[in-house]
């Protein structure tokens with residue numbers, strides 16, 4: 001397995017250390033090189049480094065405690081003007097997010113994927129706070145920073161979850 005895939009884990013504690021802009025650009029470049037349905041490249045990204053916004057993200061989505069120590073959050077949005085139905089926006093975003101997380105390992109960074117959509121309440125809360133237009137669906141917020149935790153890694157490969165049609 002590619003080492004970065006194996007090493008990737010959700011990191012929820014970060015060092016108080018700035019992340020170089022080139023590294024954030026590397027994450028975004030990885031995201032934008034993911035596959036999209038009909039090559040619509042339907043994702044849009046907002047990089048949030050504003051500390052007040054990071055600290056209060058928990059008010060919009062209760063499982064984003066890690067944003068308090070993260071250097072930034074990358075909000076991944078799907079553009080309804082670029083692709084339909086919404087399901088495609090979600091799968092396009094998911095592929096881009098996973099690329100970002102893997103590139104994060106490559107850049108020595110920790111990341112954590114936090115859901116926004118499909119909860120309408122959360123979508124509305126993020127739209128209001130970040131002044132996101134109606135045609136954009138905020139799908140996820142990815143925490144990014146230099147990690148400050150070591151976690152056990154176990155192999156989840158489970159042949160019982162696989163069936164073969166030969």
Ligand SMILES: Cc1cc2nc3c(=O)[nH]c(=O)nc-3n(C[C@H](O)[C@H](O)[C@H](O)COP(=O)(O)O)c2cc1C
Nearest residue numbers: 008009010011012061063064065066112113114115
């Ligand atoms: C769609 C999706 C939504 C997630 N939302 C959250 C979240 O809101 N908060 C959080 O701390 N982790 C979130 N996670 C991370 C998962 O909890 C994590 O991937 C899972 O526990 C496996 O751990 P690992 O990433 O370290 O392998 C999310 C992951 C996915 C794929």
